[in-house]
Amino acid sequence: MSARAQEAQAGALPSCCPLYHEAVELIGRRWTGAIVEVLLQGGALRFSEIAHAVPELSDRLLSERLKDLEARGVVSRQVEPGPPIRVRYELTDMGRSLEPALTELKAWARRWLDAAPRRAN
Amino acid sequence: MSARAQEAQAGALPSCCPLYHEAVELIGRRWTGAIVEVLLQGGALRFSEIAHAVPELSDRLLSERLKDLEARGVVSRQVEPGPPIRVRYELTDMGRSLEPALTELKAWARRWLDAAPRRAN
Numbered sequence: 001m002s003a004r005a006q007e008a009q010a011g012a013l014p015s016c017c018p019l020y021h022e023a024v025e026l027i028g029r030r031w032t033g034a035i036v037e038v039l040l041q042g043g044a045l046r047f048s049e050i051a052h053a054v055p056e057l058s059d060r061l062l063s064e065r066l067k068d069l070e071a072r073g074v075v076s077r078q079v080e081p082g083p084p085i086r087v088r089y090e091l092t093d094m095g096r097s098l099e100p101a102l103t104e105l106k107a108w109a110r111r112w113l114d115a116a117p118r119r120a121n
Numbered sequence: 122m123s124a125r126a127q128e129a130q131a132g133a134l135p136s137c138c139p140l141y142h143e144a145v146e147l148i149g150r151r152w153t154g155a156i157v158e159v160l161l162q163g164g165a166l167r168f169s170e171i172a173h174a175v176p177e178l179s180d181r182l183l184s185e186r187l188k189d190l191e192a193r194g195v196v197s198r199q200v201e202p203g204p205p206i207r208v209r210y211e212l213t214d215m216g217r218s219l220e221p222a223l224t225e226l227k228a229w230a231r232r233w234l235d236a237a238p239r240r241a242n
Contacts, residue, residue: 108221
């Protein structure tokens with residue numbers, strides 16, 4: 001096929017939506033999906049509670065991810081006046097709205113990942 | 122709170138499902154979500170067609186991602202006897218089953234990512 005024909009054909013091809021791309025990489029960022037899931041299930045949680053629910057995750061990385069999610073508007077950080085001062089992390093409306101997508105993804109994982117080949121792991 | 126009390130309380134906390142964790146990081150891996158989306162829209166596509174639909178992605182990385190998705194059972198690679206030999210990539214049943222999750226995620230992205238703060242970018 002000529003370069004021009006290829007170009008013409010390619011013009012009709014799907015292209016990937018930038019907002020979707022941003023979303024999929026936001027929640028797919030290492031441990032982010034896990035943190036959002038824990039907050040969906042647990043409501044407002046303290047740092048140590050999230051850390052306990054995702055034990056493979058280091059405190060340093062958890063802190064970094066929470067800051068990132070807060071900056072993106074997915075998580076809010078509430079400081080309860082003390083003493084002792086307590087900090088809790090909670091999903092915002094934006095964060096809670098991820099639930100349908102993550103529920104579908106969980107169903108997919110249960111259906112397909114038990115039996116799937118994993119040569120790439 | 123004592124360490125024991127903390128432990129007891131933490132025992133009631135949600136923990137993150139390993140299969141879900143694997144799924145979210147599979148599709149969230151850099152460019153993987155975009156490639157799956159293009160194949161969902163486009164059916165069986167040649168390498169150059171996928172590359173055209175995701176222009177920011179290098180050929181080297183596209184090749185690596187397609188091999189990974191094939192190894193995990195998400196994509197199948199079909200060689201049509203030539204000449205010229207044509208190779209096409211298509212989602213398997215497992216890959217196509219990602220559609221509901223990705224559709225929800227697209228809806229979320231359209232609803233929330235236009236207006237969201239992005240200090241972290």
